[in-house]
Amino acid sequence: MVAKTLFGFEEVLARELRHLGAQKVQIGNRMVSFYGDTGFMYKANLCLRTAIKILKPITSGRVRNEKDLYNFIQRTKWEEYLSNNDTFAIHATVNSTIFSHSHYISLKTKDAIVDQFRERTGERPSIELDHPDLAIDVHIQNDMCTVSLDSSGGSLHHRGYRTATNIAPINEVLAAGLLLLSGWDGQCDFLDPMCGSGTMAIEAAMIACNIPANLNRKEFAFEKWLDWDMDLFEKIEEACLNKTREFNHSIIGMDREYSAVRKANVNVENANLTDFIKIKEGDFFESNKEVEGPLHMVFNPPYDERLEINIEEFYSQIGDTLKKSYPGTNAWFITGNLEALKHVGLRPSRKIKVFNGKLESRLVKYEMYAGSKKAKFQNK
Template structure:
């Protein structure tokens, strides 16, 4: 890959391996896994493609400079050493996001202010004018990361978090993050090779992400904009070629994807989001109570869902999770059932032994993604306690 440069894809805890696999499949070079991030190399076209296609990335950063900073003066000098006219015009706006893990610097807001001062002072000294700050819709988003005494300054090529796919306009209480949903699906091994059910679908995010994986539709196809579209070197023709190439790699899906919820309001909102994602041909949303449902197909079924727990809704944990186990045992043979919970105590009420447990985080709340293998016939109760 010619003209390659280093980039960093940020992600949620537990999805680093999944993201690294996504990057390798896209064609990234020199992929290295870190903590909640994966570094890689690619050219400008690949940066566009990474933003468009990656399902488990939150942001794609392009580092442009790094240096040792041991005090406030070092930081100011380091920021001033960058030729900012290569990235910003006088009439442009910019914003700075800083993260600090250091005994030397302890306040991220202070780092943002000193970075801003160094940038605007450089413009004033050279032109007598300065670009302005815009925290909501900047022309350039900057990321400053200080680890110990090492300061890395990056351009944020994504802008808003990549979990903002662009299709979800209607939500319920505590909707699942789109990146989290996609990550759970990929961790579960979902590849679109059988029927799929989310029996507690809420606003439909899991079903939509499942359909996009099954059809190999770029994750952020419906997103309104990326930050790199405002960069001075923005190449619209290249981006359109990348987008067309990705769309040419979509695939047919011959199974069913169903989202079910007992609340009519959730079903209505899910249908709006499915329509926004242009996936009505692939997803059926229906009203129904999982605890009164039965498996409607004969073949294997892949199930991934996000049941409520006491952090979000007032429910009787023991009764609710016992019903999950009973419903799976009675009515869902030949099913791989996965769900996430932030209430680890709830799992003991399911009455089944999970074949896998994967540590994940829903926001700051630690949880588990668990798998229950429901066999047909005599193997049906194999994983019962």
């Protein structure tokens, strides 16, 4: 099988897969391949935090022209996956000098499938782009064509808890990936000081409590497959829920906009995490560290020119606030404005290249020591 992910999260996803029990895990570009049975496919969709989709390959072969492609698709016994009354959709990606248009590949694949049904039964399944019974993925790399079934359906970043959003909300998979890259494991207090709709705090709580990432998702594509095994899925879901753990620290989301606080609270309630997360109204630049001991901070400050802020002043305030008010804190944030980092006034201890959508960004870490850094190392 193949788990697709965002750039920069391949290693994180591979670790997740190995932890779940996947076999023969291999890292690729924005994807990780692995072996597992049907039950593991259900578990991967339910539990993986940094996967966008889980694809189940059903056939692969070489195609050198459109006739090859048509005949190759027709060799699959599609009645094993579809009936005349079902609907289907095709998503194609192409990286080839032979084929150049993914839409054309989709059309030829569709023709081959419906022609097969017409020849055998006199009827054909229908195309349904928005909510098909079967989602088919066709990938052509040079002359190698791989046909897979999309077991997820909609992107797995649609967790199911976020019904209220603000301007430029962070993708749930991106949020979870940033948290895991930052080393968040739920062993200390957590703060998102610019929480927006609460996504970072919610993902942090699910990681801390080992709650399956997609527990609140309404459905997966595999639930419409002909071999759907509801009893097996329910057993796997129950087993995963039995592995949740206690969390004895605080998770706080803060935002200076009341509308954001209200929306974040709605989403926290949707995720059934009100016992673990506190959302409050407040200005980070006027705040102080409120907990004893270490604090883990991850946030997504504004960096888009469409937002009405003075970037230079804003990022300077981030640095000043961390330095003056947050000793004993590992502070991480993502920015797509690489020039803005120059105004923080602190030296990051780590910079990790990631993408927010198509925007190249950096996840940066600032270690704010309690007392001077020099004293910290002298006492070791």
